[in-house]
Amino acid sequence: MLRVAGRGLDEFETTALLVPEPANRHDPNAVAVVVQHEIVGYLPRNDAVRYRALLGHLNTSGFVARVPCRIWGGTVTDHDYDRNGNLALTERFRASVTIALGEPHLCLPMNTAPQVPHVVLPQGGAIQVGGEEHHLAEIKPLLRPEGESYAYATLHEVSDSSGRAVKQLVEVRLDGNRVGQLTPKMSGELLAAIRHLDDIGYVAAARAKLKGNHLKAEVTLYCARAHELPHDWPGPLGHALPEVQTVQQVEEPPNVEGSSPAGPTAGGFHTPIPPKPTRIRFVVPPGWPPAPEGWEPPPGWLPDPSWPKAPDNWNFWVAE
Incomplete structure (x- = not known):
């Protein structure tokens, strides 16, 4: 014990x-x-x-x-x-x-995290998405037989000129496809965070719960509002690879048979990734999310601070 x-x-x-x-x-x-x-x-x-x-x-x-x-x-x-x-x-x-x-059925998302630099907003209260009844074809592939699932959604500022005045709303997308939008009031709760991330080259993402079947579906976001975020949010960032974390995060299994060398420590300081030589590929260390096929770190890229620190003398590049 x-x-x-x-x-x-x-x-x-x-x-x-x-x-x-x-x-x-x-x-x-x-x-x-x-x-x-x-x-x-x-x-x-x-x-x-x-x-x-x-x-x-x-x-x-x-x-x-x-x-x-x-x-x-x-x-x-x-x-x-x-x-x-x-x-x-x-x-x-x-x-x-x-x-x-x-x-x-709710422990893993039904889709992969965004394939672009992004930040997932912290967990927060429920925000109902509107207009999803018009996008059932985009939602259905992410539904489960249990009637509910969750997925990564991305949040985007759009202009709505359907009324007398132009309004700035938050459009919700799953895998790049529009699935609805937020009301003007709820959009105002998130726009400051979305704009801040956009200014520094990141897409805002959130965890979305999907409910329904082949006839009807609804989408609910669970994320913190802009005024609920800490003053230092989002903290130091690298160009984040797609997350491999969900309701339950995942990492490499430990040796539980007995004592083992101490593993990498999350939140440590990273050293810059060495430049890529020719005819080799990039390899992520243990505990990092897998990189999409062909992905390479851009110049000056640093890992997300929440990832484990790379082991000493880790070889980031291997011959093809």
Whole structure:
């Protein structure tokens, strides 16, 4: 069990990895919950079966799911009486681990992240998209049999001259296709952020929840409004590759059999990517999202600060 500092009760939030154990002799569907390279528990059997296909897909692709996790633990004192009726105090260690995990069909987006430099707005309240009934053909390929899914949407400022006065609205697109727009009021809540990103060469993106079937569909954004963003948002940026993160982020699986060298630290300072020699291709380090085929970092490009730091002496270019 992961060590919890101190003798009193302690509670903290971290992230956990979900690692399938197909060779587990007790249950071939077992999924270990790993925190800081230590197994702190397993998914309940019923849940392990529900998430088997999703986690197997990630595992065969070389990834493992990473989810928010809360750990509670510490030494507690039990009060009881012995055979003589005297009060007896017994100290013991107790702990619990809770993870946040969406429904299996909502854990991965139905499309890839935008293939251009972009920033995904932080999670926020629901914003209903209007006019999606006119774009069912563009939405249908991203729907799921369960009746709901989520996808990356991009947000774009457009001019609406249909009324007496020209209005600036936010157009919502999925994979480059228009699927609706926001009301003037809600557009005003996001335009400042969209314009700011556009000024520095980025497209604004958001997580969109899709509901419906082949007859009707609706699109809802879940993103922070401009006034809710921190003053230093979006922070230092590189030209972001497409994200490989969803409700649950993904990263390379750890070695959970025992101690292993410390991996790269997220949020560290990156060194500039060396220039590309001839007749070779660019290779991303472990934990980075995969680059689209043929993609090369432009001059001066730096990775996103949230990605793990590249291992020492990592070879970014390999011969074709």
